[in-house]
Amino acid sequence: MIENFIQFDFLRHTFLTGLLIGVIAPLLGTFLVVRRLSLLADALSHVTLAGIAFGLFIEKAFVFPYLSPIYSGMAFSVIGSVFIERLRAIYTSYQELGIPIILSGGVGLSVIFIALAKGFNTDLFNYLFGSVSAVSRNDFLMILFMSIAIITIVFIFYKELVTLSFDEEYATVSGIHSKRIHFLFIILIALVIAASIRIVGILLVSALMTLPVAAAMRHAKSYKQLIFYSIVWGELSVILGIISGYYLSIPPGGTIVVISIIILLISIVWNKTKQPATV
Amino acid sequence: MTESVVSLRNINFSYENKEVLKDINLDIPKGSFIGLVGPNGGGKTTLIKIMLGLLTPESGSVYLLNEKLSSFKRWNRIGYVSQKSNAFNKGFPATVFEVVAMGLTAKIGYLRFFRREHKEKVMHALSQVGMESYAKQNIGQLSGGQQQRVFIARALVGNPELLILDEPTVGIDYKNVEQFYSLLNKLNEEKNITLFLITHDTGAMTKHATDVVCLNKTLHFHGKTAEYTQLTDEDLSKIYGHPVNIVVHDH
Numbered sequence: 376m377i378e379n380f381i382q383f384d385f386l387r388h389t390f391l392t393g394l395l396i397g398v399i400a401p402l403l404g405t406f407l408v409v410r411r412l413s414l415l416a417d418a419l420s421h422v423t424l425a426g427i428a429f430g431l432f433i434e435k436a437f438v439f440p441y442l443s444p445i446y447s448g449m450a451f452s453v454i455g456s457v458f459i460e461r462l463r464a465i466y467t468s469y470q471e472l473g474i475p476i477i478l479s480g481g482v483g484l485s486v487i488f489i490a491l492a493k494g495f496n497t498d499l500f501n502y503l504f505g506s507v508s509a510v511s512r513n514d515f516l517m518i519l520f521m522s523i524a525i526i527t528i529v530f531i532f533y534k535e536l537v538t539l540s541f542d543e544e545y546a547t548v549s550g551i552h553s554k555r556i557h558f559l560f561i562i563l564i565a566l567v568i569a570a571s572i573r574i575v576g577i578l579l580v581s582a583l584m585t586l587p588v589a590a591a592m593r594h595a596k597s598y599k600q601l602i603f604y605s606i607v608w609g610e611l612s613v614i615l616g617i618i619s620g621y622y623l624s625i626p627p628g629g630t631i632v633v634i635s636i637i638i639l640l641i642s643i644v645w646n647k648t649k650q651p652a653t654v
Numbered sequence: 655m656t657e658s659v660v661s662l663r664n665i666n667f668s669y670e671n672k673e674v675l676k677d678i679n680l681d682i683p684k685g686s687f688i689g690l691v692g693p694n695g696g697g698k699t700t701l702i703k704i705m706l707g708l709l710t711p712e713s714g715s716v717y718l719l720n721e722k723l724s725s726f727k728r729w730n731r732i733g734y735v736s737q738k739s740n741a742f743n744k745g746f747p748a749t750v751f752e753v754v755a756m757g758l759t760a761k762i763g764y765l766r767f768f769r770r771e772h773k774e775k776v777m778h779a780l781s782q783v784g785m786e787s788y789a790k791q792n793i794g795q796l797s798g799g800q801q802q803r804v805f806i807a808r809a810l811v812g813n814p815e816l817l818i819l820d821e822p823t824v825g826i827d828y829k830n831v832e833q834f835y836s837l838l839n840k841l842n843e844e845k846n847i848t849l850f851l852i853t854h855d856t857g858a859m860t861k862h863a864t865d866v867v868c869l870n871k872t873l874h875f876h877g878k879t880a881e882y883t884q885l886t887d888e889d890l891s892k893i894y895g896h897p898v899n900i901v902v903h904d905h
Binding site: 535597 | 747791
């Protein structure tokens with residue numbers, strides 16, 4: 376069943392990329408979930424869509440096929456994250472207000488670029504829901520490089536990220552540069568989203584950052600356990616999702632998310648039989 | 655003259671148009687145990703936030719450990735247990751050990767890692783508050799009093815000179831309050847840690863603190879605890895703006 380994934384280059388790249396995002400998306404997702412910023416991923420994924428639509432439009436309008444739209448997606452995502460932070464600083468009492476503003480802004484821009492390009496072919500569909508055949512060798516190498524960078528940065532700033540996530544005021548008083556660490560965190564989120572869209576798609580990328588974490592929350596006693604289980608459930612969802620998506624001819628975004636939800640439901644039921652829920 | 659760990663000079667502060675603090679001058683001598691009392695809205699938490707640089711005063715200056723706040727870097731020498739410590743996300747998946755280790759994050763510094771010596775410091779801080787056997791438990795599953803001890807341990811792990819506590823006994827049942835103050839006395843006397851504590855529970859506080867500061871927009875009283883308990887009801891109602899009486903717990 377798995378031999379096609381070894382035999383065919385495009386499937387192998389997809390599979391290996393899937394393994395990478397199965398680590399980085401839940402890893403960053405743990406911080407998003409405990410800080411109650413899950414929706415931030417949704418907002419940034421829609422801005423990424425605008426960036427990709429922009430990239431596809433440039434590609435079509437100027438016949439400039441050498442730059443993958445993933446780069447413009449990444450650029451938009453990072454710019455969007457900066458805007459969300461600015462809005463958070465302006466509306467200090469309405470911290471979540473930046474999210475719908477950026478989300479709708481992203482969709483609005485996407486519609487404009489799609490219209491300017493007079494519609495796209497299946498490419499856009501692949502970006503929305505993910506694809507098993509969309510990952511090129513260059514995409515894979517870029518995502519590999521980014522994943523190494525993201526994991527290294529999280530490892531280096533792990534203690535600061537955890538302290539900040541638990542209590543922002545305390546982190547500031549204890550002498551941590553909370554704003555800078557938070558900004559670094561937002562940029563990392565933007566990069567993870569841009570890296571993940573090839574496989575899970577824009578509309579479902581936030582699910583891969585939050586669902587495995589939600590499942591892991593049910594049985595994690597410590598933060599390290601939360602990260603460990605989140606990655607285990609993330610990997611399981613991605614592997615089963617890509618394989619089943621390929622054999623059933625369904626975009627992997629759909630299968631990955633449905634498998635994540637099944638894992639989440641099992642962990643809820645499993646935990647209920649063991650002990651009363653506290654989360 | 656004794657050395658001050660905190661000096662406030664002519665501090666003024668307003669929230670929008672409401673004047674909250676007016677012309678505050680205060681020195682916290684090293685080794686003292688000061689209780690800060692006063693009516694709600696009298697500016698107690700605001701004063702602490704100004705000390706810690708979380709709020710910027712309109713005018714006046716703050717000195718921490720003889721250094722101007724703007725250039726102060728030795729934050730690990732100051733431990734802070736906020737009023738909101740107890741209002742943390744109870745579902746946060748962290749062990750007691752992990753929470754106390756957060757007290758070392760800034761001290762260890764960027765690009766450096768948590769080592770065995772740090773682990774020993776965390777366990778030592780937990781033993782100081784009598785919580786070492788809870789190290790592997792989830793923080794959300796402890797009682798309010800136990801959680802408060804963990805937050806004290808988090809403040810102690812950096813080996814502070816000054817510990818600032820904002821209403822630390824809120825949500826702790828009466829029996830444990832005494833125990834809690836004995837712990838503070840021990841830290842104050844044995845470790846020579848300066849304590850500055852906001853409280854509403856003046857009865858319990860006056861049995862343990864060496865000095866009392868009374869704040870209602872301006873400083874109304876600053877002196878030895880014995881003098882504070884001598885204040886008449888009339889004096890106190892002037893400070894609070896309404897009649898009050900101190901409940902002294904005798905047992």
